[in-house]
Amino acid sequence: METKTMYCLLALAAIFVFYVWRVCNYLWFEPKKKEKFLRSQGIKGSSYTFMFRDLKEMVKMTKEAKSKPMSLSNDIAPRVSPFFYKCVTTYGKICFTWMGPKLMVCISEPAMAREILNNYYQFQKSRGGNPLSKLVVKGIFDAEGDQWVKHRKIINPAFHVEKIKHMLPAFYVSCREMIDKWEEMLLDKSSCEVDVWPYLETFTSDVISRTAFGSSYEQGRKIFELQTENAKLLMKAFQSVYFPGYRFNRFVPTKRHKRMKEIDREVRALIRSIINKRVALIEAGETSNDDLLGILLDSNYKYSKELENKSYGLSIEEVVEECKLFYFAGQETTGNTLAWTMVLLSQHIDWQTRAREEVLHVFGKSKPDIDGLNQLKTISMILNEVLRLYPPVSVLRRLIHKETKVGNFTLPANTLIQVSPLFLHHDRDIWGDDAKEFNPERFSKGISHVTKGQASYIPFGGGPRICIGQNFGMLEAKMALAMILQNFSFELSSSYSHAPHDMFTLQPQFGAHLILHKL
Numbered sequence: 110m111e112t113k114t115m116y117c118l119l120a121l122a123a124i125f126v127f128y129v130w131r132v133c134n135y136l137w138f139e140p141k142k143k144e145k146f147l148r149s150q151g152i153k154g155s156s157y158t159f160m161f162r163d164l165k166e167m168v169k170m171t172k173e174a175k176s177k178p179m180s181l182s183n184d185i186a187p188r189v190s191p192f193f194y195k196c197v198t199t200y201g202k203i204c205f206t207w208m209g210p211k212l213m214v215c216i217s218e219p220a221m222a223r224e225i226l227n228n229y230y231q232f233q234k235s236r237g238g239n240p241l242s243k244l245v246v247k248g249i250f251d252a253e254g255d256q257w258v259k260h261r262k263i264i265n266p267a268f269h270v271e272k273i274k275h276m277l278p279a280f281y282v283s284c285r286e287m288i289d290k291w292e293e294m295l296l297d298k299s300s301c302e303v304d305v306w307p308y309l310e311t312f313t314s315d316v317i318s319r320t321a322f323g324s325s326y327e328q329g330r331k332i333f334e335l336q337t338e339n340a341k342l343l344m345k346a347f348q349s350v351y352f353p354g355y356r357f358n359r360f361v362p363t364k365r366h367k368r369m370k371e372i373d374r375e376v377r378a379l380i381r382s383i384i385n386k387r388v389a390l391i392e393a394g395e396t397s398n399d400d401l402l403g404i405l406l407d408s409n410y411k412y413s414k415e416l417e418n419k420s421y422g423l424s425i426e427e428v429v430e431e432c433k434l435f436y437f438a439g440q441e442t443t444g445n446t447l448a449w450t451m452v453l454l455s456q457h458i459d460w461q462t463r464a465r466e467e468v469l470h471v472f473g474k475s476k477p478d479i480d481g482l483n484q485l486k487t488i489s490m491i492l493n494e495v496l497r498l499y500p501p502v503s504v505l506r507r508l509i510h511k512e513t514k515v516g517n518f519t520l521p522a523n524t525l526i527q528v529s530p531l532f533l534h535h536d537r538d539i540w541g542d543d544a545k546e547f548n549p550e551r552f553s554k555g556i557s558h559v560t561k562g563q564a565s566y567i568p569f570g571g572g573p574r575i576c577i578g579q580n581f582g583m584l585e586a587k588m589a590l591a592m593i594l595q596n597f598s599f600e601l602s603s604s605y606s607h608a609p610h611d612m613f614t615l616q617p618q619f620g621a622h623l624i625l626h627k628l
């Protein structure tokens with residue numbers, strides 16, 4: 110053999126060995142090293158085995174849990190998150206598991222949760238999941254570092270309490286429409302069965318369509334329908350997550366992937382046309398800034414002006430992403446909160462009566478206004494308790510890019526971290542023996558009194574990345590609950606099946622079938 114050929118073969122062999130070593134390192138030696146490192150610090154967890162064992166088990170356990178409803182109790186963690194529930198009960202409040210070869214550390218301890226949520230530069234939103242999710246959730250939710258700071262600064266003014274006050278009429282009209290539909294069903298009877306869940310979903314999406322796009326409400330509705338379809342398709346895509354090489358699945362032109370991209374294009378075109386019209390009006394000095402889009406564009410304009418450079422603000426593309434996100438982040442979360450509130454108040458008629466008495470005392474049968482909504486103490490206690498037992502966002506995920514200390518532990522680079530509001534909210538050590546009972550009374554002296562300043566109650570997340578729409582969502586939920594209580598009493602129907610499940614947010618899997626009585 111010629112010397113030149115021999116060198117070539119040797120070089121090829123070296124490259125081959127290098128890559129084989131890298132793959133072995135990624136799939137075996139690295140995870141094993143990390144496992145040893147965590148165990149040496151006293152953290153327990155599942156032993157790493159080659160590839161996707163834990164993920165497969167997670168999918169299997171979730172499928173099994175979802176296959177049947179549960180008993181009527183608030184002990185929902187074993188159904189909603191069976192795999193992580195098993196991890197935490199087996200290994201403790203700080204434990205680890207494996208998402209393929211990737212290490213995941215689950216933390217259900219308030220001081221460490223606070224540390225993670227406060228340090229948003231070190232603990233970033235987790236990336237590297239299914240890339241198709243970018244078609245549904247992007248914008249500020251996905252931004253990091255200075256990019257996030259800029260987005261948050263520009264979007265913040267749209268969610269100021271002063272601005273949200275002006276959105277009350279949109280909340281009212283949307284809720285009135287829902288109540289009119291229920292009244293129509295009750296036209297010639299004193300009671301009837303209604304699955305309130307889809308109506309509450311429509312209500313919260315109408316609210317976003319009206320508050321985000323004001324006069325372009327009809328187009329907003331269309332956007333919502335398309336976004337919902339995409340979220341459902343994405344959820345189906347997630348179900349195949351444990352196959353090796355799943356990151357590349359998105360390149361396969363399946364019917365689902367094509368449809369997702371098609372929907373995305375349609376949504377973008379719709380939002381873009383609304384924005385273009387609005388920008389033209391702003392330039393002609395003809396528009397008001399009383400919807401989220403108007404406030405966002407105005408704030409963006411001021412921000413660029415402040416820095417004397419138009420390109421410093423958000424691009425039209427980024428504004429489109431933020432508008433898409435309003436639907437995703439603001440609709441289901443509030444819709445779920447209301448659905449679980451109605452389910453819980455159907456089981457606790459004493460609290461339903463107490464809440465109605467408060468509403469009638471403050472408003473009688475008239476239209477709720479901002480001053481009155483701010484006086485509703487019992488309603489606030491009830492909503493806080495619902496968000497504790499049924500947090501719409503049941504897990505928060507973060508990723509560290511380098512070795513990082515949390516509490517007394519050091520976690521290796523590239524670790525996924527999971528903080529679970531659901532587990533923290535249901536912890537008997539924190540909330541006492543009645544942790545899984547519905548008892549709004551615990552919030553009678555406010556949230557900080559009951560949590561004693563700990564990060565043990567985090568339905569809206571925490572730290573600098575706390576939910577930007579918190580006041581918006583709470584005011585909307587209060588308005589809707591007040592109006593429902595003014596018009597109806599309700600109880601559980603015999604066809605109600607208790608089945609909370611996590612589909613991005615915590616939803617009633619088989620709906621929320623209630624018997625409504627006209628008052």
Ligand code: HEM
Nearest residue numbers: 249250438439442443501502568569570574576577578582
């Ligand atoms: C009951 C209602 C709501 C709940 C329980 C809720 C919950 C949350 C949680 C837990 C986070 C933090 C996620 C994380 O740290 O990974 C979050 C972030 C966010 N929420 Fe909400 N949310 C609600 C309503 C809304 C509404 C009505 C809007 C907008 C219209 C909204 C927009 C957002 C946005 C844009 C973020 C990202 C903030 C950032 O990263 O800076 N949310 N929400």
